[in-house]
Amino acid sequence: MIMVPANLTADELAEKILEGNRAALARAITLVESRKAAHRVVAHDLLTKLLPYSGKAHRVGITGVPGVGKSTTIDQLGTNLTNAGKKVAVLAVDPSSTRTGGSILGDKTRMERLCGDPNAFIRPSPSAGTLGGVAARTRETMFLCEAAGYDVILVETVGIGQSETTVADMVDFFLVLMLPGAGDELQGIKKGVLEIADMIAVNKADGDNWARARKAAAQYRAALHIMTPISQNWTPPVITVSGLANESLDKMWSRVEDHQQKLGKTGELDAKRSGQQVRWMWSMLDYRMMSLLKESEGVGRMLHQVEQSVRSGTLPASVAVDRVMRRLIDGFKDV
Numbered sequence: 001m002i003m004v005p006a007n008l009t010a011d012e013l014a015e016k017i018l019e020g021n022r023a024a025l026a027r028a029i030t031l032v033e034s035r036k037a038a039h040r041v042v043a044h045d046l047l048t049k050l051l052p053y054s055g056k057a058h059r060v061g062i063t064g065v066p067g068v069g070k071s072t073t074i075d076q077l078g079t080n081l082t083n084a085g086k087k088v089a090v091l092a093v094d095p096s097s098t099r100t101g102g103s104i105l106g107d108k109t110r111m112e113r114l115c116g117d118p119n120a121f122i123r124p125s126p127s128a129g130t131l132g133g134v135a136a137r138t139r140e141t142m143f144l145c146e147a148a149g150y151d152v153i154l155v156e157t158v159g160i161g162q163s164e165t166t167v168a169d170m171v172d173f174f175l176v177l178m179l180p181g182a183g184d185e186l187q188g189i190k191k192g193v194l195e196i197a198d199m200i201a202v203n204k205a206d207g208d209n210w211a212r213a214r215k216a217a218a219q220y221r222a223a224l225h226i227m228t229p230i231s232q233n234w235t236p237p238v239i240t241v242s243g244l245a246n247e248s249l250d251k252m253w254s255r256v257e258d259h260q261q262k263l264g265k266t267g268e269l270d271a272k273r274s275g276q277q278v279r280w281m282w283s284m285l286d287y288r289m290m291s292l293l294k295e296s297e298g299v300g301r302m303l304h305q306v307e308q309s310v311r312s313g314t315l316p317a318s319v320a321v322d323r324v325m326r327r328l329i330d331g332f333k334d335v
Helices: 010-018 022-033 037-053 070-083 108-115 131-147 163-168 191-196 207-225 249-266 268-295 297-312 317-334
Strands: 058-063 088-093 120-123 152-157 173-178 199-202 238-240
Touching (some): 010 037, 022 120, 022 131, 058 163, 058 249, 070 108, 070 120, 070 152, 070 249, 088 131, 088 163, 108 120, 131 152, 131 268, 152 163, 163 191, 173 249, 191 207, 199 207, 199 249, 207 238, 249 268
Parallel strands (some): 058 173, 088 120, 088 152, 173 199
16 A cells, blocks of 8 residues: 655645656545545545646546456557557446455456556556445546546446446446347346447457447447437447457547537536536435444444344334434434
């Protein structure tokens, strides 16, 4: 763990980040990830100072089932972008960390080219914690990277469960990678994922997979055709790509830029980001309130008791909640 020097103030750290200092950026991210109260105070001061310098990057979420080739595609796409003069940050949201303690980007050697690229920055999600906490730190990391001058923020999700909607609500553009030739192409694909997709890219469209990829793309277009688009100004395209062969990735990125330009002109992009900020505030309030509830000494002692009573059927859940809330309110009165 990178320790924050005691003599390094939020002002000094902010100055170094604005200069593009990678060590300062890594140090600041560790600071916002810290659960120590003293670090949290400095982190909040730092984020407030850097907020005016954020918001200028392309924020792109990328999801897909395991094996779809997310890491290969991100590695190649990121390399294409840095070769074009962009600075790229790759972040992760990994809800599986609550079960395994691992991170989907824990083994960063899966992105060998970006790891050695001075214009790229890769940061795994924290190795433990609830999805709400991991997502909050990812948002804050995104702001820090933008302040450090990164033009593109790629947020990768493991592609299961709530993480997809969580990532979609922190980015401008949500890309869903799909596999070709997986039997029934729509089997197991949740309708909710298609509803929030800004583009579907059928990956591994090379060699013997080319025909299957085209067939899969046609089926996804048909599925999207009967769904209401999330934006009146954008119809999600379906394309075929190959991250491994670096085929059509430039075309894929041009669609991202088209989306940014069209929604930017109509004001929809600014409205989307503002709404995300407000929803983030309420989400963080829920998260912090739950943390306060669990950390409260008086409430903590009774939580286990009421949980066991609810589990055994001797106490209705609604009554248990009322008792916990009364104890929490009484604790506030005692402060």
